[in-house]
Amino acid sequence: MTRMKVGGFADSRMGPFYLLAEETVCLDTSFFDQMDRKLGEGGDFAYAYVIAHEAGHHIQKLTGKTDFVHSKKGRISEIEYNRLSVRLELQADFYAGVWAHHDNENYRREHGVNRLEPGDVQEAMNSAKAIGDDTLQKNAGQRVQPETFNHGTSEQRMRWFNRGLRTGDINQGDTFSMPYNQL
Numbered sequence: 001m002t003r004m005k006v007g008g009f010a011d012s013r014m015g016p017f018y019l020l021a022e023e024t025v026c027l028d029t030s031f032f033d034q035m036d037r038k039l040g041e042g043g044d045f046a047y048a049y050v051i052a053h054e055a056g057h058h059i060q061k062l063t064g065k066t067d068f069v070h071s072k073k074g075r076i077s078e079i080e081y082n083r084l085s086v087r088l089e090l091q092a093d094f095y096a097g098v099w100a101h102h103d104n105e106n107y108r109r110e111h112g113v114n115r116l117e118p119g120d121v122q123e124a125m126n127s128a129k130a131i132g133d134d135t136l137q138k139n140a141g142q143r144v145q146p147e148t149f150n151h152g153t154s155e156q157r158m159r160w161f162n163r164g165l166r167t168g169d170i171n172q173g174d175t176f177s178m179p180y181n182q183l
């Protein structure tokens with residue numbers, strides 16, 4: 001069994017990311033300060049969501065999805081490669097939703113109440129939205145260009161997170177088989 005590591009960070013402009021070569025989730029704590037200040041998204045669950053998304057990338061390393069996508073680099077068009085990246089990112093969002101589902105179940109078993117409060121999911125959704133490529137591009141004053149997305153639109157990210165949250169079933173997250181325009 002491989003263990004997911006959590007480590008330090010390289011550059012405060014990068015935010016959290018998954019360092020493939022070392023199978024490590026890197027968390028830049030100033031990113032969370034930025035979330036508070038710039039995006040107006042505080043809240044524990046929003047942080048947990050961002051971390052769970054990165055942990056989702058670790059799962060993809062273990063299942064071979066990441067290596068599959070990377071193996072296509074340079075062998076397919078840039079647009080096609082971007083689309084594969086979107087599929088990867090949406091699956092990481094889905095896994096974050098699956099985690100949230102089970103975390104809440106465990107908590108409820110132990111404490112008899114839900115850990116997730118009604119506002120929590122919306123908060124995480126807002127973070128996904130704030131981090132979604134279309135929002136990032138708009139904030140940068142650019143025209144939104146779907147062909148350059150590599151995380152998926154905010155709407156797609158919310159949909160896949162919600163699917164994970166609703167089902168809690170890791171097998172419902174196949175973002176690779178369906179036609180791209182149905183993601």
Ligand SMILES: [Zn+2]
Nearest residue numbers: 053057089092
């Ligand atoms: Zn990601």
